[in-house]
Amino acid sequence: MISWKDNLIKIAPYTAGEQPDHKDFIKLNANENPYPPSPAVCEAIRNFDGAQLSRYPNANADTLRDAIAERLGKERDNIFMGNGSDDVLALSFRAFFNSDKPILYPDITYSFYPVWCEMLKIPYETVPVDDSFNIRAEDYFRENGGVVICNPNAPTSIGRGLDFIRSILDANKNSVVIVDEAYVDFGGTTSLPLLDEYENLVVVQTFSKSRSLAGMRIGYAVGGKEIISALQSAKDSYNSYPLDSIAIAAGTASVKDEEYFKAITKKIIDERDILAERLKELGFTVADSSTNFLFAEHSKYRAAGICEYLKTKDIYVRYFSKPRIDNRLRITVGRPEHTEALISALREYRQGVAAVTDRH
Amino acid sequence: MISWKDNLIKIAPYTAGEQPDHKDFIKLNANENPYPPSPAVCEAIRNFDGAQLSRYPNANADTLRDAIAERLGKERDNIFMGNGSDDVLALSFRAFFNSDKPILYPDITYSFYPVWCEMLKIPYETVPVDDSFNIRAEDYFRENGGVVICNPNAPTSIGRGLDFIRSILDANKNSVVIVDEAYVDFGGTTSLPLLDEYENLVVVQTFSKSRSLAGMRIGYAVGGKEIISALQSAKDSYNSYPLDSIAIAAGTASVKDEEYFKAITKKIIDERDILAERLKELGFTVADSSTNFLFAEHSKYRAAGICEYLKTKDIYVRYFSKPRIDNRLRITVGRPEHTEALISALREYRQGVAAVTDRH
Numbered sequence A, B: 001m002i003s004w005k006d007n008l009i010k011i012a013p014y015t016a017g018e019q020p021d022h023k024d025f026i027k028l029n030a031n032e033n034p035y036p037p038s039p040a041v042c043e044a045i046r047n048f049d050g051a052q053l054s055r056y057p058n059a060n061a062d063t064l065r066d067a068i069a070e071r072l073g074k075e076r077d078n079i080f081m082g083n084g085s086d087d088v089l090a091l092s093f094r095a096f097f098n099s100d101k102p103i104l105y106p107d108i109t110y111s112f113y114p115v116w117c118e119m120l121k122i123p124y125e126t127v128p129v130d131d132s133f134n135i136r137a138e139d140y141f142r143e144n145g146g147v148v149i150c151n152p153n154a155p156t157s158i159g160r161g162l163d164f165i166r167s168i169l170d171a172n173k174n175s176v177v178i179v180d181e182a183y184v185d186f187g188g189t190t191s192l193p194l195l196d197e198y199e200n201l202v203v204v205q206t207f208s209k210s211r212s213l214a215g216m217r218i219g220y221a222v223g224g225k226e227i228i229s230a231l232q233s234a235k236d237s238y239n240s241y242p243l244d245s246i247a248i249a250a251g252t253a254s255v256k257d258e259e260y261f262k263a264i265t266k267k268i269i270d271e272r273d274i275l276a277e278r279l280k281e282l283g284f285t286v287a288d289s290s291t292n293f294l295f296a297e298h299s300k301y302r303a304a305g306i307c308e309y310l311k312t313k314d315i316y317v318r319y320f321s322k323p324r325i326d327n328r329l330r331i332t333v334g335r336p337e338h339t340e341a342l343i344s345a346l347r348e349y350r351q352g353v354a355a356v357t358d359r360h
Helices: A039-046 A050-054 A062-072 A085-096 A112-120 A162-170 A192-196 A225-236 A245-256 A258-281 A303-312 A336-359 B039-046 B050-054 B062-072 B085-096 B112-120 B162-170 B192-196 B225-236 B245-256 B258-281 B303-312 B336-359
Strands: A026-028 A079-082 A103-106 A124-127 A147-150 A177-180 A201-206 A219-223 A284-286 A293-298 A315-319 A329-332 B026-028 B079-082 B103-106 B124-127 B146-150 B177-180 B201-206 B219-223 B284-286 B293-298 B315-319 B329-332
Touching: A026 A329, A026 A336, A039 A245, A039 B039, A039 B050, A050 A245, A050 B039, A062 A079, A062 A219, A062 A245, A079 A085, A079 A225, A085 A112, A085 A177, A085 A201, A085 A219, A085 A225, A112 A124, A147 A162, A162 A177, A162 A192, A192 A201, A192 A219, A201 A225, A219 A225, A245 A258, A245 B245, A258 A284, A258 A293, A258 A336, A293 A303, A303 A315, A303 A329, A303 A336, A315 A336, B026 B329, B026 B336, B039 B245, B050 B245, B062 B079, B062 B219, B062 B245, B079 B085, B079 B225, B085 B112, B085 B177, B085 B201, B085 B219, B085 B225, B112 B124, B146 B162, B162 B177, B162 B192, B192 B201, B192 B219, B201 B225, B219 B225, B245 B258, B258 B284, B258 B293, B258 B336, B293 B303, B303 B315, B303 B329, B303 B336, B315 B336
Parallel strands: A026 A315, A103 A124, A103 A147, A147 A177, A177 A201, B026 B315, B103 B124, B103 B146, B146 B177, B177 B201
Antiparallel strands: A079 A219, A201 A219, A284 A293, A293 A329, A315 A329, B079 B219, B201 B219, B284 B293, B293 B329, B315 B329
């Protein structure tokens, strides 16, 4: 006899960065922005007319699409809004990857790609990055059902230039190529200029990192009208209204405050370069980052041990016990005081380990 | 040669109620609440600390789950939160309907069910309601891969009691039975009391109607821990963070204002009964409604014509050009002044048609 339990979904849940309950900790484990969103965002929320909420939101968040389109020199129909870039990416997989051939993406990259493939039964092959964690364009010069490149890549932090993406596009005129640019605003190179040449390109960006709006869930795709229309169909078949009315208002206010956006991304880039130097002084190898985080390995100490020690000091960084990267830490760039606290905890760790080593 | 266009999703988009751009119209076509959300909701939004938005939201909206659990006498693990009840329902289909046997639901019901089945490749059979648009429980006493009952049903507005749902549950111990209660707060009978007896039951409710929060996207499921855990897995595999931090705060404030909730649902129920009487006086047949809308057919005039005429008077009601219901209007209950405007426009229509008929 078949029970209802036999027909439940079987799937392993995604594990996000830890979110400790208490307040007094330094959270460098989820690549969040250490600065608040633009004051214009806070004002838009404060001034939002709550009575409006009894109505459904505009189904496609057109006000926000228009603001993004204007900023990027595009049209409304080139922009698709989703409930965070996870939503946009999952819908993109559904909208674009309906081939029997496997889609391709790097073995070391955003951990949600295989989850969506499993969920949507999309065949896929992961392509190993090289020993320095670089994606090799030529690995993608072969038949496939689609390509996904996270650029700059996560958790490696490494960004590549336009020629790199262009070479992948030139070799893949019959596949959709998704470039996931969650971290691009911290000094990466966006592929947006290539959209005029390649109608099979989709660029996905988010408000979660550079716009300090992780708590608001806003992501978007930019692409040609045909590709954006397919994404719209995939969305409409699932949920008519993904973005709520306050998110639309808050996001629009954010896009319009270019000055604040530039100021905080610059602050984070500057702090990243300082943090990288300080880590190197302590014996870390640090990949060149185009993101708001660093991917670091110590010459002597295991990443897992460092990560556990930092927790005892109420500093949370991200450690992945996964092949190839299980001796690396992913450390979000915080404010200067977070850098100080982290560096001083790492110094203590080194001294503590040295003391133990001396005793035994 | 395969083009990237060949692998795009092929799916027809859902058509929602029209949303005219101008402001001066009476919108009775989307079953929205004519009253604003609780003042406590507006206050929670005004007082929301925008700086918090740089952090990801609590992944499962636990504060809001706890508030709902407390109101319903349940525990946190009995509640699943989604981005509107469309999100909860779509995830439920994915989480529960993994059988080769067809799932069953009425032929006249919420139009998104077949869309999700097509999207998720779930086999399904629609079961005709009777000529008075009643769902017959005994039609569901047969082998299936799951059952979905919208109760009260939409767009028919007809609600059924606990014995009806119980008889379906008794005959379906090996399937998950979803009861979609989007409209239950307007005088319907909730199946929540059955949860203690049937662990294969899931009840889905929304903040969009009775809580005036359509613009905020909050829906939830209530069920046994095992079934809610499957839903959680389905969500986690798609998007870690569905509800944004402001929605969590606003929703929690709404749940805690039971007095306001009772007051506005009562106002709408009272107005519904008045509107039904007025429509009957004008020659409409009106189904007994347990919702915030009426399902009405005129003895002489075609629904499509009435609907078009009302638009010229800036009054929007919903008309479905679908088999069996193509002479019915779905009219959302508004405020008393909306009832007046609607009734007076319908009187004019009758006079206008009579005049034309007399002339020719």
